[in-house]
Amino acid sequence: xxxLKGKVSIVTGANSGIGKRTAEIFADEGSDLVxxxxxxxxxxxxxxxxxxxxxxxxxxxxxxxxYEDCQKVVKEAIDAFGKIDVLVNNAGIADKHRPITRIxxxxxxxxxxxxxxxxxxxxxxxxxxxxxxHSGSIVNISSIGxxxxxxxxxxxxxxxAVIAMTKNVAIQFAGTGIRCNAIAPGFIATDMTEKQGENKxxxxxxxxxxxxxxxxAQ
Ligand code: NAD
Numbered sequence: 001x002x003x004l005k006g007k008v009s010i011v012t013g014a015n016s017g018i019g020k021r022t023a024e025i026f027a028d029e030g031s032d033l034v035x036x037x038x039x040x041x042x043x044x045x046x047x048x049x050x051x052x053x054x055x056x057x058x059x060x061x062x063x064x065x066x067y068e069d070c071q072k073v074v075k076e077a078i079d080a081f082g083k084i085d086v087l088v089n090n091a092g093i094a095d096k097h098r099p100i101t102r103i104x105x106x107x108x109x110x111x112x113x114x115x116x117x118x119x120x121x122x123x124x125x126x127x128x129x130x131x132x133x134h135s136g137s138i139v140n141i142s143s144i145g146x147x148x149x150x151x152x153x154x155x156x157x158x159x160x161a162v163i164a165m166t167k168n169v170a171i172q173f174a175g176t177g178i179r180c181n182a183i184a185p186g187f188i189a190t191d192m193t194e195k196q197g198e199n200k201x202x203x204x205x206x207x208x209x210x211x212x213x214x215x216x217a218q
Contacts, residue, residue, distance in 0.1 A: 001028065001029065002029060002030045003029045004026055004085075004086070005029070005030030005031075007030070007031045007032070007085040007086055008032045008033075008034070008077065008081040008083055008084055008085050009026050009031045009032070009084075009085060009088065010033075010034040010036060010077055010084060010087045010088065010122070011023045011026065011034070011036065011088045011090060012036040012037070012064050012090050012091035012118070013064075013090040013092060014033075014035035014036060014037055014043060015035070015037040015039055015042040015045075016042070016191050017188070017190030017191055017192060017213050018141065018190060018217060019037070019088070019090040019091065020046050020213070021213035021214050021217040022088055022216075022217040023035055024049065024053075024217070025214070026050075027049075027050035027051075027054075027055045027057070028053060030054075030055060031085075031086065032056040032057065033050055033056070033057045033058070034058055034077040034080070034084075035050070035059045035060070036060050036062050036064065036073050036091065037061070037062075037091065038062070038063050039061070040059060043059040043061065046059075056080075056081070058076065058077075058080050060076050060077075064114070064118035064121065064122060065114040065117055065118050067117075070121035070122050070124075074122075074125040074126055078129065083129065083133060084126050084129050084130065085130075085135065085136060085137065086136070086137050086138075086139070087123065087126045087136070087137075087138045087139070088138075088139045088141070089119045089123070089138070089139070089140045089141060089162075090141045091118055092115045092118075092192075093110075093111060093114050093115065093192075094151075094152075094155060094192050094195070095107070095111045095151060095152035095154045096152060097151060097155075098153065099153060100153045103154060107154065108153070111152075111155055111158055112154055112157065114158075115154075115155060115159060116157075116158035116159075116161045116165075119140050119162050119165060120165060123138060123165070126138070127169070127173070127178070130173075131173075133177075134177040134178075135178065136177070136178045137178070137179045137180075137181075138166075138179070138180040138181070139181055139182070140162050140163075140165070140166045140180070140182045140183070141183055142159045142162040142163050142182045142183065142184045143159040143185060144184050144185065145159050146158070146161075146184055147160075147163070159184070162182060163182050163184070166180050166181065166182040183216060185211060185216050186211055187202075187204070187210050188210060188212065188213055188215070189210040189212060189213070193210065
């Protein structure tokens with residue numbers, strides 16, 4: 001408890017799965033929160049749940065694949081709290097495991113926008129504030145698909161790029177008080193994997209069970 005007391009954390013994709021559980025655990029640890037997703041009604045439910053734990057929470061409806069929306073998120077965070085200590089870039093979509101010969105260019109663009117550009121946009125907007133404060137922590141949610149590159153072509157490329165951007169930011173800000181790390185989960189039981197069929201996915205999981213959002217959030 002209270003490991004994040006006095007901190008302000010932005011969590012993208014906070015209305016379901018790993019992002020929702022991250023918001024809840026951060027609230028348990030005392031962090032004020034900026035919750036981000038497109039559907040404000042669902043986000044408000046998470047906001048109410050987190051606020052009931054005694055922290056301050058705002059919700060911002062934004063599509064993180066759009067640069068102007070990411071600028072809006074950071075502006076609203078600064079207007080509300082005056083600082084940003086933690087950024088969790090969690091929002092993302094799956095790519096339906098499409099190989100290069102069966103993906104439309106539009107779909108490639110969409111997955112790269114949501115899973116890769118969003119991380120770049122959010123870090124680009126948040127880092128100047130962390131730089132001024134000489135302090136901050138960024139956590140980017142990549143995927144095992146970005147390590148083994150065994151998902152569809154667009155998801156593999158985007159999630160590998162997330163790891164590359166994470167390492168680059170960590171190197172460029174080393175020694176400044178700003179940390180940047182990535183998490184590359186295996187299969188986690190969320191809306192995303194439910195759509196893909198849990199039984200099919202379990203064939204690839206040595207542990208023999210799906211991970212839980214809690215295990216990534218922690
Ligand atoms: P989820 O579908 O439950 O959650 C995804 C969240 O991202 C939702 O809140 C959704 O509203 C939000 N989102 C999607 N596109 C958005 C956009 N354009 N703008 C703003 N918000 C947007 O899925 P999840 O499993 O909790 O996924 C969270 C992250 O974890 C994703 O980045 C995903 O790639 C990654 N991940 C998941 C798994 C898994 O097995 N579930 C494995 C590895 C990595």
